[in-house]
Amino acid sequence: xxxxxxxxxxxxxxxxxxxxxxxxxxxxxxxxxxxxxxxxxxx
Amino acid sequence: xxxxxxxxxxxxxxxxxxxxxxxxxxxxxxxxxxxxxxxxxxxxxxxxxxxxxxxxxxxxxxxxxxxxxxxxxxxxxxxxxxxxxxxxxxxxxxxxxxxxxxxxxxxxxxxxxxxxxxxxxxxxxxxxxxxxxxxxxxxxxxxxxxxxxxxxxxxxxxxxxxxxxxxxxxxxxxxxxxxxxxxxxxxxxxxxxxxxxxxxxxxxxxxxxxxxxxxxxxxxxxxxxxxxxxxxxxxxxxxxxxxxxxxxxxxxxxxxxxxxxxxxxxxxxxxxxxxxxxxxxxxxxxxxxxxxxxxxxxxxxxxxxxxxxxxxxxxxxxxxxxxxxxxxxxxxxxxxxxxxxxxxxxxxxxxxxxxxxxxxxxxxxxxxxxxxxxxxxxxxxxxxxxxxxxxxxxxxxxxxxxxxxxxxxxxxxxxxxxxxxxxxxxxxxxxxxxxxxxxxxxxxxxxxxxxxxxxxxxxxxxxxxxxxxxxxxxxxxxxxxxxxxxxxxxxxxxxxxxxxxxxxxxxxxxxxxx
Amino acid sequence: xxxxxxxxxxxxxxxxxxxxxxxxxxxxxxxxxxxxxxxxxxxxxxxxxxxxxxxxxxxxxxxxxxxxxxxxxxxxxxxxxxxxxxxxxxxxxxxxxxxxxxxxxxxxx
Numbered sequence: 001x002x003x004x005x006x007x008x009x010x011x012x013x014x015x016x017x018x019x020x021x022x023x024x025x026x027x028x029x030x031x032x033x034x035x036x037x038x039x040x041x042x043x
Numbered sequence: 044x045x046x047x048x049x050x051x052x053x054x055x056x057x058x059x060x061x062x063x064x065x066x067x068x069x070x071x072x073x074x075x076x077x078x079x080x081x082x083x084x085x086x087x088x089x090x091x092x093x094x095x096x097x098x099x100x101x102x103x104x105x106x107x108x109x110x111x112x113x114x115x116x117x118x119x120x121x122x123x124x125x126x127x128x129x130x131x132x133x134x135x136x137x138x139x140x141x142x143x144x145x146x147x148x149x150x151x152x153x154x155x156x157x158x159x160x161x162x163x164x165x166x167x168x169x170x171x172x173x174x175x176x177x178x179x180x181x182x183x184x185x186x187x188x189x190x191x192x193x194x195x196x197x198x199x200x201x202x203x204x205x206x207x208x209x210x211x212x213x214x215x216x217x218x219x220x221x222x223x224x225x226x227x228x229x230x231x232x233x234x235x236x237x238x239x240x241x242x243x244x245x246x247x248x249x250x251x252x253x254x255x256x257x258x259x260x261x262x263x264x265x266x267x268x269x270x271x272x273x274x275x276x277x278x279x280x281x282x283x284x285x286x287x288x289x290x291x292x293x294x295x296x297x298x299x300x301x302x303x304x305x306x307x308x309x310x311x312x313x314x315x316x317x318x319x320x321x322x323x324x325x326x327x328x329x330x331x332x333x334x335x336x337x338x339x340x341x342x343x344x345x346x347x348x349x350x351x352x353x354x355x356x357x358x359x360x361x362x363x364x365x366x367x368x369x370x371x372x373x374x375x376x377x378x379x380x381x382x383x384x385x386x387x388x389x390x391x392x393x394x395x396x397x398x399x400x401x402x403x404x405x406x407x408x409x410x411x412x413x414x415x416x417x418x419x420x421x422x423x424x425x426x427x428x429x430x431x432x433x434x435x436x437x438x439x440x441x442x443x444x445x446x447x448x449x450x451x452x453x454x455x456x457x458x459x460x461x462x463x464x465x466x467x468x469x470x471x472x473x474x475x476x477x478x479x480x481x482x483x484x485x486x487x488x489x490x491x492x493x494x495x496x497x498x499x500x501x502x503x504x505x506x507x508x509x510x511x512x513x514x515x516x517x518x519x520x521x522x523x524x525x526x527x528x529x530x531x532x533x534x535x536x537x538x539x540x541x542x543x544x545x546x547x548x549x550x551x552x553x554x555x556x557x
Numbered sequence: 558x559x560x561x562x563x564x565x566x567x568x569x570x571x572x573x574x575x576x577x578x579x580x581x582x583x584x585x586x587x588x589x590x591x592x593x594x595x596x597x598x599x600x601x602x603x604x605x606x607x608x609x610x611x612x613x614x615x616x617x618x619x620x621x622x623x624x625x626x627x628x629x630x631x632x633x634x635x636x637x638x639x640x641x642x643x644x645x646x647x648x649x650x651x652x653x654x655x656x657x658x659x660x661x662x663x664x665x666x
Contacts, residue, residue, distance in 0.1 A: 002628055003579060003616065003618065003624060003625055003628060004579055004625060004628050005628070007577060007578065007579045007616075008569065008573045008577050008578050008579070009578075009579050009580070009581055010565070010566055010569055010578060010579070010580045010581070010597075010615075011580075011581050011582075011583070012558065012562055012566075012580065012581075012582050012583070012584075012593055013582075013583035014582075014583045014584045014585050014589070015502050015512075016428050016429060016431055016434060016585040017429075017583045017584045017585035017586075017589075017641065017645065018388070018583030018620050018621070018637075018638055018641055019386040019387075019388070019512060019583060020386070020504070020510065020583065021385065021386035021510055021512075022385075022386050022387045022388065022583070022620075022637040022638055023581050023583050023620045023637075023638075025387075025633050025636075025637050026581075026620060026625075026629040026630075026633055026634055026637055026638060027581055027629075029629050029630035029633040029634075030625070030628040030629050030630070031628075032579065035569055035573070036565050036566075036569060037510070038504070038559070038561075038562050038565070039386075039502065039504050039510075039512075039583075040558070040559055040562070041502045041505055042338075042339065042423065042426055042427065042428035042589075043303075043416070043418050043423060043428055043431055043469050043471070043474070071560070071605065072605065075560075075605055075606075076604055076605060079604065341603055385637075387636055387637040387638070387640075388638075388640055388641050388644075389636075389639075389640035389641075390636075392640075427584070427585070427586060427588045427589030427592065428585055428586075428589065429585040429586045434585065434644050437643060437644040438640060438641070438643075438644055441640050441643040441644065442640065445640070454643075
């Protein structure tokens with residue numbers, strides 16, 4: 001069973017890791033619906 | 044016309060009590076979890092001024108140590124004392140909290156900063172002895188100060204923001220308006236700290252550049268605070284406000300904002316202003332940020348480490364017209380993250396690093412040193428943010444491998460050869476590329492380096508106005524002296540030659556007439 | 558995790574049902590990934606945000622983990638993320654994430 005297809009996805013990206021918008025593109029390509037995407041910054 | 048880097052100033056202020064009272068990690072914790080273990084533990088993790096002085100990264104920041112020397116010191120650094128613990132360095136200084144509170148008062152033009160009489164009397168002489176201070180600034184500190192009881196009343200009854208030293212209430216910043224939150228005591232405190240640290244940076248940079256204060260025509264402030272009132276919340280202008288206190292009488296200025304990318308934006312703008320001939324001397328400046336003090340304190344305390352985010356930072360860079368020797372900003376080699384670039388890390392790095400190089404047929408390895416985000420890893424690693432400069436170098440190296448400009452086997456040595464070990468405090472805009480400009484100027488002029496790239500990146504999404512990321516980059520290179528060579532014959536010489544030709548011609552005519 | 562982000566996670570879990578939510582992380586290293594994962598499963602370990610004491614048990618992965626990577630379009634992943642695999646300690650991230658998932662996720666298929 002797939003993890004992402006048809007699921008509501010919440011994205012917590014990281015400015016010094018993978019930013020939210022980049023993860024968004026990946027999630028959408030897997031058939032997930034992105035309901036929230038944010039990028040955190042620790043510096 | 045070219046613009047050159049004439050000098051730079053870098054300053055730090057040790058603000059242990061502001062960590063406790065003004066850092067957002069602490070102020071938030073006090074609201075949501077007032078009885079927390081963290082708040083109880085925190086005071087025992089605060090460093091003394093002497094400890095801050097002998098902290099390796101701090102000594103690098105003010106120029107007493109070179110980043111190459113820091114790279115030789117095994118991490119962590121917080122448990123090692125630097126062999127230099129001077130307060131002053133070639134780039135600037137570290138100021139203790141007590142002097143800074145007086146400087147804040149000198150920077151206040153609205154009578155908002157109140158200091159307890161005994162405290163002000165005890166520390167006035169120390170500030171007066173500071174080599175960057177002058178009579179005009181010191182005269183702004185009133186002789187008659189405030190009684191302790193009145194300060195306590197202002198804090199308890201009038202919403203004033205307390206000023207503390209060694210845990211004692213020694214003063215306060217009053218609100219500048221009863222209703223307007225933009226002029227609240229909290230905001231005024233934050234802005235006065237930014238302004239006062241910017242003044243320190245301006246004075247240091249002007250001194251280091253060897254120019255007269257009167258020479259400065261324009262100042263660009265690139266900090267991350269906003270000043271204004273309820274009708275114009277970000278009205279500005281920190282630049283001119285700080286220039287006024289610093290005595291830059293011939294300067295006007297404006298603020299450039301863009302989160303941590305702002306200093307790089309401001310540098311490009313300043314270089315362009317000089318290169319266009321609009322202004323002959325422009326200074327880029329920024330003070331520091333109280334909100335970020337102790338930002339990662341929870342992780343540091345949990346791991347038994349000292350609070351290393353106890354320093355307010357500031358920097359300023361003087362740009363002038365070509366002097367024939369100082370390193371120049373190459374305005375033809377700018378990197379920029381555009382609206383269309385996207386947020387994929389490799390797209391970001393390409394836009395900032397390889398796009399400008401491609402324009403000139405240069406390889407990634409043609410840049411001697413990259414200065415992206417120079418956050419001190421001693422602070423960020425225990426907090427889960429990793430080694431930020433190292434991550435940037437790994438990304439640049441990975442891109443170089445992808446482009447066939449670097450062997451995969453050289454991935455590990457790239458950060459050593461083309462990179463730097465981070466030393467700047469996590470004050471947002473302060474570490475963003477610019478801490479290296481002072482060293483870069485020295486090393487380029489000494490012939491050790493030819494080209495360095497300064498990269499600024501900004502987390503615009505934190506303002507909730509866009510989800511975009513941002514960044515710009517520019518290259519500082521050895522002075523090519525081309526303008527001097529091209530000029531060859533000066534205007535005066537040309538005038539002289541024309542005059543001589545006219546005389547000769549006249550003589551010929553006269554001779555013919557005779 | 559940022560307090561506003563915790564609030565949003567909590568609201569979306571209530572709105573859509575925790576079993577229908579997947580959280581994807583992009584943290585820069587293992588420990589930070591683990592802390593974020595813990596926040597959306599067992600509750601905020603820093604006792605600061607709205608998820609303090611709230612065990613949502615949401616399904617959570619780091620974007621570089623093989624389970625979710627297999628479901629992404631290869632070209633998209635290559636363009637958006639792949640370079641960061643050379644930068645991040647992916648093994649460390651996987652270890653931290655698996656440990657949290659095994660202990661706290663309530664809706665793994």
